[in-house]
Amino acid sequence: MAVFYSAVEVIEMAIKTEEAGKTFYGGVAKNTDNAKLKELFAFLAGEEEKHKQVFSDLYQTIKESPASVPYDWAEMSLYLKAITDSKFFLGKDKAINLVKEAKTPEQALDFALGFERDTMLFYTEIMTIVSEKNRDLIAKIVAQEKSHIRQLQALKEGLTKSG
Numbered sequence: 001m002a003v004f005y006s007a008v009e010v011i012e013m014a015i016k017t018e019e020a021g022k023t024f025y026g027g028v029a030k031n032t033d034n035a036k037l038k039e040l041f042a043f044l045a046g047e048e049e050k051h052k053q054v055f056s057d058l059y060q061t062i063k064e065s066p067a068s069v070p071y072d073w074a075e076m077s078l079y080l081k082a083i084t085d086s087k088f089f090l091g092k093d094k095a096i097n098l099v100k101e102a103k104t105p106e107q108a109l110d111f112a113l114g115f116e117r118d119t120m121l122f123y124t125e126i127m128t129i130v131s132e133k134n135r136d137l138i139a140k141i142v143a144q145e146k147s148h149i150r151q152l153q154a155l156k157e158g159l160t161k162s163g
Contacts, residue, residue: 008059010126010129011055011058011059011126012059013122014051014055014058014122014123014126015052015055015056015059017119017122018048018049018051018052018055019048019052021044021045021048021051021115021119022045022048022049022052023099024098024099024111024112024115025041025042025044025045025048025112026041026042026045027099028041028099028102028108028112029041029042029045031099032105032108034105034159036155036158037105037108037109037155040151040152040155041108041112044112044148047144047148051141051144054137054141058130058134058137061131061134098111105159106156106159106160109152109155109156109159110156112148112152113149113152113153113156116145116148116149116152117149119145120142120145120146120149123138123141123142123145124142126138127139127142
């Protein structure tokens with residue numbers, strides 16, 4: 001059975017994703033002894049909070065005028081469902097569990113890379129459903145997600161070379 005999401009529900013998912021990302025990054029930052037990982041994950045937790053605010057603002061706009069949202073849910077709903085069903089697309093429980101599962105800095109980085117890739121893909125799709133005036137905001141978040149992927153990958157490679 002197909003699952004269909006409204007624009008409001010998609011933005012709610014984005015807000016929850018940012019909250020879960022903050023939980024994950026903050027939890028790892030708190031629990032790790034690796035100074036570089038602690039610094040990067042504390043930074044990323046702050047970025048998730050900023051993104052949450054952007055989506056919260058969008059949520060208010062879309063909630064007030066949902067008819068203005070351009071989208072074709074028949075095409076998009078299964079695709080969004082596939083993304084949100086991913087192991088790395090974090091719900092609050094998944095975020096807490098991944099913090100517990102991340103026994104090494106390398107595991108934490110692998111989880112973080114998976115999360116950033118999935119959220120970048122999800123947000124790229126969100127750009128197609130928000131009004132044109134809001135697309136630049138989402139595009140900036142996608143660009144930040146790409147930057148986070150580069151930072152995480154660089155740290156992972158640094159750990160691999162030094163380990």
